[in-house]
Amino acid sequence: MKHLISVFNLTKDEVDELFRLFTEFKAGRREVLEGDVALLFLESSTRTRLSFEKACRNLSLRTYFAGTKETSLEKGETFYDTIRTLSSLGFKALVFRVPFVLFPYSAYLDEGISLINAGDGTHQHPTQGLLDLYTAMEVYGSVEGLRVLYVGDIAHSRVFRSGSYLFNMYSAKVGVFGPKTLIPEDLKPFGVEMVFDNYEDALSWADLVICLRLQEERFKERYVPSKESYFSQFGLTLERYNKLKGYFMHPGPVNLNVDIDANVVYSEKSLILRQVQNGVYTRMAVLYKALKDD
Ligand code: CP
Numbered sequence: 001m002k003h004l005i006s007v008f009n010l011t012k013d014e015v016d017e018l019f020r021l022f023t024e025f026k027a028g029r030r031e032v033l034e035g036d037v038a039l040l041f042l043e044s045s046t047r048t049r050l051s052f053e054k055a056c057r058n059l060s061l062r063t064y065f066a067g068t069k070e071t072s073l074e075k076g077e078t079f080y081d082t083i084r085t086l087s088s089l090g091f092k093a094l095v096f097r098v099p100f101v102l103f104p105y106s107a108y109l110d111e112g113i114s115l116i117n118a119g120d121g122t123h124q125h126p127t128q129g130l131l132d133l134y135t136a137m138e139v140y141g142s143v144e145g146l147r148v149l150y151v152g153d154i155a156h157s158r159v160f161r162s163g164s165y166l167f168n169m170y171s172a173k174v175g176v177f178g179p180k181t182l183i184p185e186d187l188k189p190f191g192v193e194m195v196f197d198n199y200e201d202a203l204s205w206a207d208l209v210i211c212l213r214l215q216e217e218r219f220k221e222r223y224v225p226s227k228e229s230y231f232s233q234f235g236l237t238l239e240r241y242n243k244l245k246g247y248f249m250h251p252g253p254v255n256l257n258v259d260i261d262a263n264v265v266y267s268e269k270s271l272i273l274r275q276v277q278n279g280v281y282t283r284m285a286v287l288y289k290a291l292k293d294d
Helices: 012-026 047-058 079-087 103-108 126-140 158-169 199-205 227-234 238-243 272-292
Strands: 036-041 062-067 093-098 114-120 147-151 173-177 192-195 208-211 247-249
Touching: 012 126, 012 158, 012 272, 036 047, 036 079, 047 062, 047 093, 047 114, 047 126, 047 272, 079 093, 079 103, 093 272, 103 114, 114 126, 114 272, 126 158, 126 208, 126 247, 126 272, 147 158, 147 199, 158 173, 158 208, 173 199, 199 238
Parallel strands: 036 062, 036 093, 093 114, 147 173, 147 208, 173 192, 208 247
Antiparallel strands: none
16 A cells, blocks of 8 residues: 555455554554655645644654645646655655645656545545544444444535445445535445435434535535524434434534534534544554555
8 A cells, every 4th residue: 555545446455454553553552664754735624634743753754744825836836846846855655635636646756655645625535534434443343234324515525435435345334414405416436325315314224423514615606505504404403413323423623503513512422532533543554554565
């Protein structure tokens, strides 16, 4: 596993091995890797950025961060030139968050450099998909036959596109529920079995609910009438929370009282903070596998 750009390129054996590494790192395994890692984030991030930095430092890798305002993309340089420049600076790995599809750019890297996707547009967020799967595996023991429901802005969600594929790989059943304007037409590649048209039916089906953020920054038109109407139809309200059979997740950041009622966001059925903690160990596993396979 030289690069991690899309979960579609991962085999089940690789995901199993990453889970084994995740579990060992979480249990305190220590490893020392040599080298420098560049983190280039052209979209904002709290969790992914800081947990990648922490994961690198836990493995003794040196980190170099640049955000949107700190690169010469601001001055009109192309991303192709940026990637060629970073490629020649001697980094062992490049961790990129970008607002466009990342995979074509791996062709422009010098040999021996790993490219790791930290979220590219609406396309993929592989480490988030992995950490969601691993968190579910920890909590439920196995996800085989588990009914996983994604709720909300499915159309713009890279978290859904990565996670759904991975849950499917492990024989979970995946359902979706959201505004009709935000449900993509072709859900087959992601292994979706059920598309619900009301929350109550979806809730009585689901063992695990994954709430998603309404990604208004990506809206090209008005897909929902208002945040209030969205919350009443698609939000995890207190009443719906009380009906939940299992747990709920959210990749973050949460829009309080839009995606989830502020009173239940960190309550006992919430796995949100566990997801955040598991993000560090998942990213340690990914970095270790990518750089150790060198
Ligand atoms: N889940 C996630 O990608 O969060 P950040 O945008 O804070 O990194």
